[in-house]
Amino acid sequence: MTRDETTPEHAPDATLLDVVVGLRREVAEIAFVLDTPGTRAARPVRRTVLERLDDHLLPRLRELSRPAVVVVAGSTGAGKSTIVNSLLGEEVSKASVLRPTTREPVLVTHPDDAELAERLDLGEAVRVEHAGVPRGIALLDAPDLDSLMSSNRETAARLLAAADLGLFVTTAARYGDALPWQVLADAKERGASVAMVLNRVSDAKLAEVRTDLVARLREHGLASSALFVVPDEGAHEGLLPAASVEPVSRWLRRVAGADQARTVILRTLRGALDALVEQTATLVAEVEAQADDADALRAAVADAVPSGLGDLAEATVDGTLSTGAVEAAWLAAVDAEPGILRPVAGPFRRPRKAALARRAELLGAVTTRIRETLVTQVLAAARTSSETIGERLGELDDKLPGGAALHEAVGADGALAAWRDTTVRAEVSAWLSSVADAVAALPAAALQAGDRGLTRDGLVAVATAAAVGVASAERVLAGVAGAAAGDLVDAARTELVATGRHIVEGEAGPYTERLDRPALAPEAVTGLRLRLAELRRQVRAR
Structure with a gap:
């Protein structure tokens, strides 16, 4: 049976955590010291695996009781902060054309979840308590993904990688840009759940845009992702009408329901584990290939070495x-x-x-x-x-x-x-x-x-x-x-x-x-291969 919304969820245990901790140690010790097409392709895979382990998998495996993190992300001017404020019925995250200069993300949690939320490792996020956030989730208003400041872009990308659920905000004018689809593809690759908010859609364009967007989601393998359309309210300041964001609010309440937040977390974890197995297998193959390349290079060097000896030996004899x-x-x-x-x-x-x-x-x-x-x-x-x-x-x-x-x-x-x-x-x-x-x-x-x-x-x-x-x-x-x-x-x-x-x-x-070097020895892959086998057994058992 394929893994879909109806597949039973199983909570990770200490054994899985031990395996993933050991895997992280082995991946960190990998060194791609040769410069080959394979190692050039494998280096970013290694970096991605470490980032995802550190930002999401390991923190979540260590403590599943924390609120599910819903990262609200998007490009400049998409209206992320306005959406967050409107969902809460109060301005907690500044909405402004100057927002791209803001470095700190804003994390909003229910007061009763505040103690658990303190355990979330989200860097320098500004933490806000608000009763409008459903219990069991934490809303995180991230910096713009296309901010002019590279530090903002890096922070936004890191927070998305740590998300249990991504809420991507775009507009009717910009949903066709490359950025939204790259973000959605990355989320799908790591097995994260994701939803899309299409903001500022006029009545005249609603049918056309919705039809086109649904087709694009299906084309990218994201047909099951939730899609919300927020009407264009024209020029205005402050919050959107409650009715405009009610579908999003209702969805968040459902996500945060008694067992649903945990289910979302586990589903994302499961997808992340599947992706981790695939990426680790890629690393194992390249570590082995690098060792083989090093053996071949040693042999080539050894064959070429005696070339300078002939003239010297002959001159000595004759x-x-x-x-x-x-x-x-x-x-x-x-x-x-x-x-x-x-x-x-x-x-x-x-x-x-x-x-x-x-x-x-x-x-x-x-x-x-x-x-x-x-x-x-x-x-x-x-x-x-x-x-x-x-x-x-x-x-x-x-x-x-x-x-x-x-x-x-x-x-x-x-x-x-x-x-x-x-x-x-x-x-x-x-x-x-x-x-x-x-x-x-x-x-x-x-x-x-x-x-x-x-x-x-x-x-x-x-x-x-x-x-x-x-x-x-x-x-x-x-x-x-x-x-x-x-x-x-x-x-x-x-x-x-x-x-x-x-x-x-x-x-x-x-x-x-x-x-x-040790990284080029045939046994360099042994530990990583063993951890991969252990991880596969754990994932298959779930």
């Missing part, structure tokens, strides 16, 4: 790292001090201190060039990897939602270039230190031989040059260290490639850091 500035520095050192090539040649004769110092100075320049060259080469490899990741994500943006936005976010990180430069320099320094450690670990005899023509730092410079592919430096190192020289060079080259790989793979870091 010796091209030593060309250019490194080779020039080595040749300059040899030209200035040919003895470098013969550190242990001929009969034993320790070089003079001046010669040793000269060799150390020249070889120090070689080490400096090697450091600079390695920093340049490794930085280039890192940038190539980063650029390839960006290109891959951009090319696949249609298939990988969020890829282009992710690359843009990483590229906008002003600290990334400095981080890369610092990291590369530190890693190159660490590699140079490892070569020095390997030289220090050579057999004592080799080091003694080195002392005959090279200082310890000079021998480290030779070993470093040999590791980056300077052939004559390899021969010098072999003359000093013998068979151990080959093992040292091989190990240094292997470690250099590993260092390059570590740096290049580190380019994935700025991307994976943004993808390894």
Whole structure:
């Protein structure tokens, strides 16, 4: 059976309240951190769910004994305040062309309901007690929905979302505007009961306007909504004749009858719960989709990372790292001090201190060039990897939602270039230190031989040059260290490639850091999915 006016009503219990409180907590923790078409659509859904939970569902579930809130809403000049005052037979809400500047809504309750009405969370509403309000309801005159002041518009929209019943006031001249129908559609979406007051209708236009309006209500799925027509009284001040608003007053008394106000509240709650189930299901689906998108983006980043490593590894193996500035520095050192090539040649004769110092100075320049060259080469490899990741994500943006936005976010990180430069320099320094450690670990005899023509730092410079592919430096190192020289060079080259790989793979870091957030984990949806299942069980049981 479809849910209509005859469907039995059931009061929510503590179990339902517990489920909705838990659901609210899970929805609040959702974070749509990727920028995809799905997350862009889901963010306003999340915001709407939280607003409706906070403004209406949770307050109503916590205390059903409070008066049903009837929000009187409409556009500027529709006559809302005049309608409210006329229903009460006294001016309690100022009616004026200046009304759009009024910030505070006006809440009117029966004196016997005042204590219960105090529990209504309606912000800064001006509270008025009046015996003309039927027991069981509270009339709330809201600011204009199209007020020039954005704060008034926001307040009016929030109050409508909190309403148990909406009484929308429009005029014969403006009922065709988009605003009334948007308000009615929103109310229908959240399951709220709504009625319409068509104000200032002339006798000549009554039949035509009423027929057209009824057709529009039917077209929008609102055929069961109450419709009241208030005659045009012409230019006047003060209250409308009691007879003009009597149909509205009679309807309010019926709504406020013994059990009717509670029935209205429960019916609105039920509709709101149905809408909540649907919207939560939408959020669950998008949280899951976001986690899937994050997995796909991680895989794309991982595939693109090694792109910068090839040139560096090849240059290390084939010796091209030593060309250019490194080779020039080595040749300059040899030209200035040919003895470098013969550190242990001929009969034993320790070089003079001046010669040793000269060799150390020249070889120090070689080490400096090697450091600079390695920093340049490794930085280039890192940038190539980063650029390839960006290109891959951009090319696949249609298939990988969020890829282009992710690359843009990483590229906008002003600290990334400095981080890369610092990291590369530190890693190159660490590699140079490892070569020095390997030289220090050579057999004592080799080091003694080195002392005959090279200082310890000079021998480290030779070993470093040999590791980056300077052939004559390899021969010098072999003359000093013998068979151990080959093992040292091989190990240094292997470690250099590993260092390059570590740096290049580190380019994935700025991307994976943004993808390894808890909100993008597969289990991020678990709690929300569980609450949705619990909510569905509760709603089906009612």
